[in-house]
Amino acid sequence: MMNEKIIEALQAQFGEEGVYGIGESHGILQVTTAVENIVPMIHFLYAHPVFKFQFLTDLAGIHFPDAKGQELGVIYHLHSLENNVRLWIKAYAPIEAPTFPTITGLFATANWMEREAFDFYGIIFEGHPNLTRILNMDEMDYHPMRKEYPLEDATRHDKIDELFGR
Amino acid sequence: MSNSTVQVAEAPPGVEGAGFFATSLDSLVGLARANSLWPLPFATSCCGIEFMSTMASHYDIGRFGAERLSFSARQADVLMVMGTISKKMAPVVKQVYLQMAEPRWVLSVGACACSGGIFDTYSVLQGIDRIIPVDVYVPGCPPRPEQILDGFMQIQELAKKETTRRRNEPEYKALLASYGIE
Numbered sequence: 275m276m277n278e279k280i281i282e283a284l285q286a287q288f289g290e291e292g293v294y295g296i297g298e299s300h301g302i303l304q305v306t307t308a309v310e311n312i313v314p315m316i317h318f319l320y321a322h323p324v325f326k327f328q329f330l331t332d333l334a335g336i337h338f339p340d341a342k343g344q345e346l347g348v349i350y351h352l353h354s355l356e357n358n359v360r361l362w363i364k365a366y367a368p369i370e371a372p373t374f375p376t377i378t379g380l381f382a383t384a385n386w387m388e389r390e391a392f393d394f395y396g397i398i399f400e401g402h403p404n405l406t407r408i409l410n411m412d413e414m415d416y417h418p419m420r421k422e423y424p425l426e427d428a429t430r431h432d433k434i435d436e437l438f439g440r
Numbered sequence: 441m442s443n444s445t446v447q448v449a450e451a452p453p454g455v456e457g458a459g460f461f462a463t464s465l466d467s468l469v470g471l472a473r474a475n476s477l478w479p480l481p482f483a484t485s486c487c488g489i490e491f492m493s494t495m496a497s498h499y500d501i502g503r504f505g506a507e508r509l510s511f512s513a514r515q516a517d518v519l520m521v522m523g524t525i526s527k528k529m530a531p532v533v534k535q536v537y538l539q540m541a542e543p544r545w546v547l548s549v550g551a552c553a554c555s556g557g558i559f560d561t562y563s564v565l566q567g568i569d570r571i572i573p574v575d576v577y578v579p580g581c582p583p584r585p586e587q588i589l590d591g592f593m594q595i596q597e598l599a600k601k602e603t604t605r606r607r608n609e610p611e612y613k614a615l616l617a618s619y620g621i622e
Contacts, residue, residue: 410563411528418562426560429570433560 276359277303280325287318295364304362312350312365313375319352319361320380327352327361333377333387335395338366339421345369346397350377367397376401394419449475466603473517473543474599475505479592480516482536484523487550487582491522494585504592513539518595519572522582524552525565537572538621542607545595548574549588551581573615 280303284293288311295306307315319327331351338345344366352361367374376399377384388399389408396417399405407414416423426433452471454463479501483491495501495509510516513536525533537546548568551557554577556566568574575598578591606612616622 409528411526414527414562423562425562427556427562427564427566430556430560430566 276357277301280319280359280361281305283322283325284315284318288315302360302362304364306364306366309365309367309374312348312363313377313380315363316350316352316377317380324357325354325359326356327354327359329353329355330377330381330383330387331360333384333391335391335397335419337369337395337420341366343368346372346395348374348391348397372396373398373400375399378402393417396420467600469604470600470602473602474596476508477504477506477517477545477592477595477599478508478510478515479506479518479520479547480510480513480536480540482519482521482523482533484525484529485552487522487553490582490585490588491520491549494588499585499589501589501592504589504596506592513537514541516540517543517599518545518547518592520547520549521553521568522549524557524559525568526563527565528563530565530568530571533568534571543599543602545575545598546572547576547578547591547595549578549591550583551579554579557581571619572621573619 277298281293281296284305288307292311293305293307295304297304316327319325329352331353332349333351334349336347336349338347346369347364347366350363352363354360365374372395374397376388378388378399379401385403386408388397388402389405391397392399392402392405393407393410394417406412410418449471451461452463452467454461454467456462481488481491481495483489493499495507501507506518513519517540519537519540521533537544546568548554552559552564553568554574556564558581560566565571576591576594578587580587583591
């Protein structure tokens with residue numbers, strides 16, 4: 275019920291072509307939008323008199339190496355505490371220029387989440403007050419959750435393929 | 441005193457006579473060191489929980505002269521590294537090791553400290569022997585308190601048998617130099 279209303283309101287505001295990839299998982303609505311719509315959309319949902327999505331549960335990066343032109347994504351998990359409704363908003367950018375606008379202007383909590391997404395995926399959040407590594411060591415020269423890097427530690431010499439039947 | 445059950449450490453081999461006892465300085469110093477090793481627990485995860493058990497009354501590491509945990513690196517003799525050491529934590533371990541005064545020993549407790557354990561991944565140091573020299577390794581995930589005690593007793597044996605000159609020898613200097621320690 276609520277989910278249909280949200281879709282209607284979003285499409286009225288951002289147009290049919292601005293809100294796509296609509297789905298539902300565990301009763302949670304998920305929509306995809308363009309990178310330039312992210313900040314206006316979250317502000318719109320925040321200020322909406324009924325929906326009041328005023329809590330950012332999580333913000334995460336994701337990497338789809340096979341999706342050409344939209345390899346890197348950011349997923350925003352919003353929560354309307356008043357209506358007890360959750361919403362995922364996704365947006366994708368090409369890996370050559372993974373820039374997203376920051377949402378720290380609205381949610382202070384996004385500060386560390388965006389730093390984490392930058393740390394692990396190299397997503398650049400434009401306008402972020404302090405976009406530096408947060409979890410990995412500062413000397414690290416790559417973004418480890420990107421799928422082009424092996425998960426195993428690169429400094430191990432004792433793990434020979436032969437021993438693992440590879 | 442005659443009914444006491446306290447056992448005193450055995451005297452090193454030497455020459456005994458009326459009113460005197462002669463032995464080598466090395467074995468005397470070794471005896472003193474081995475029976476009053478002050479550990480510095482560097483516990484980062486579950487092996488640290490096993491250490492708490494090792495330290496508490498049931499297993500009681502105090503029986504081996506180690507009841508005085510030194511939370512200051514400057515006064516510690518044995519660095520006990522227990523738990524996963526991430527690469528970000530590595531400089532901290534090294535810093536603690538550098539702050540310790542000679543003679544110093546390192547006990548690496550558990551699979552993670554010894555080799556990275558199951559965490560063969562970009563963020564975890566694959567064994568603390570990549571940054572500091574280790575004297576005794578205790579395997580296990582996590583090791584039982586008995587194993588940690590056994591590892592500690594191995595350190596005691598090393599301390600007992602070490603010559604007082606060892607820390608000044610070129611071999612030892614070369615070992616430290618291989619870790620980039622002056």
